[in-house]
Amino acid sequence: MTSVAQPRRYFGTDGIRGHVGTWPVTPDFVLKLGWAVGVVLARQGNSKVLIGKDTRISGYMFESVLEAGLSAAGIDTQLLGPMPTPAIAYLTRTLRAQAGIVISASHNPYYDNGIKFVSSQGTKLPDELELAIEEQLEKSMTTVDSAELGKAVRIVDAPGRYIEFCKSSIAHEVTLNGLKVVVDCANGAAYHVAPNVFRELGAEVIELGVEPNGLNINLNCGAMHPAILRQHVLQHRADVGIALDGDGDRVVMVDHEGNILDGDELIYIIANHRAQTGHSKGGVVGTVMSNLGFELAIQNLGLEFVRVAVGDRHIISELTKRGWNLGGEPSGHIICSDMMTTGDGIITALQILAAMRQQKKSLKALGAGFIKYPQVLVNVKVGANADIASKPRIQQAIQAAEKQLGKHGRVLLRRSGTESLIRVMVEGEIADQVSHCAQELVVIVEEEFANSA
Secondary structure (H helix, E strand, O other), X not given: OOOOOOOOOOOEOOEEEEEOOXXXXXXXXXXXXXXXXXXXXXXXXXXXXXXXXXXXXXXXXXXXXXXXXXXXXOOXXXXXXXXXXXXXXXXXXXXXXXXXXEEOOOOOOOOEEEEEEEEOOOOEOOHHHHHHHHHHHOOOOOOOOHHHOOOEEEOOOHHXXXXXXXXXXXXXXXXXXXXXXXXXXXXXXXXXXXXXXXXXXXXXXEEEOOOOOXXXXXXXXXXXXXXXXXXXXXHHOOOEEEEEOOOOOEEEEEXXXXXXXXXXXXXXXXXXXXXXXXXXXXXEEEEOOOOHHHHHHHHHOOOOEEEEOOOHHHHHHHHHHXXXXXXXXXXXXXXXXXXXXXXXXXXXXXXXXXXXXXXXOOHHHHOOXXXXXXXXXXXXXXXXXXXXXXXXXXHHHHHHHHHHHOOOOEEEEEEOOOOOXXXXXXXXXXXXXXXXXXXXXXXXXXXXXXXXX
């Protein structure tokens, strides 16, 4: 008998995320969420929870109410302040906390925010805990006796702890001496961490996006806008550019000629380097969004390649199932599971820089051997309940495009898991043909959902 996953009312694939002030991303709900989490964790014994956040202004509000809710349930909290999402996962594990809470909307604009949880092992919370928290949320909020209320302390050395961990992820003999690196932190959670990691390893660092004001996270900077990084790499004649997103779990890079390398290209470089040095463990996990050229390049290395649905939880699940340790998405969300339990932009960049030093090659030279197929990705704004499957005209258009592109082409339309968007992706061998098919599909999607956005 096959078990069916119990549906969630509050938790999505990546916690809870949305527009600040719109349910459930409201202070009253998040207060009760903190309490519900605390009650469930308290059943397992008195313990502590870590809370970290990115730099968006609403993080102050949600940090406070989460702390209050946990305290009401009798749980102690340790406040990390602004820290990258992977750093919170790492510190939850090393500080032996029962769970960690990340306050972030990742690559979204400042007016969004979200809450997600990590287990004591730095991984996604077990299903049974999520279900227990949802069940607790249906009950009235209570407060433990005053003598049992939780306490809160700040971990002031959290950035330093994580910097040392990042540095330890590459071989001790590898230094970055002589490298000029431009680092764009997206005015996000890595602003006070990432530049110091590369600088302490010997690089000359030019900093961008390191002046967060609560409103400028991801604003025309970082991994979502790598053209800014490209401009500075060329202007400063740097060897490489590194762009993170608002919570530091994504990275894209720029070579010395200004070419922008996405997640597929970076994973290929890491996989190739590991294959050459005898450190490969199994194959590589990509997603339905991974470029066809990436799949072929991985196979040409003699490695197996599999695709899963978009989202780190799917990638991590497949890596765990197969005993592999490398996977990720074109967006730059890359998982080296032998080092981290989640995507980590800084550690990914360090793997690339280490490959450059050990092979004595430029970033551009390392990427040779990967020929990317022309691909067009367009985001179309739709309403919250837009359903592609319910539109026969869209389904017919997809089939027509697939027939036109042939066996070396792909068409994918999917709803975003974090925004009210339909992502239209088309790829194939001929750029003009790909562009034409994508434009036709976008027009049809816009017409079919004209009244829903």
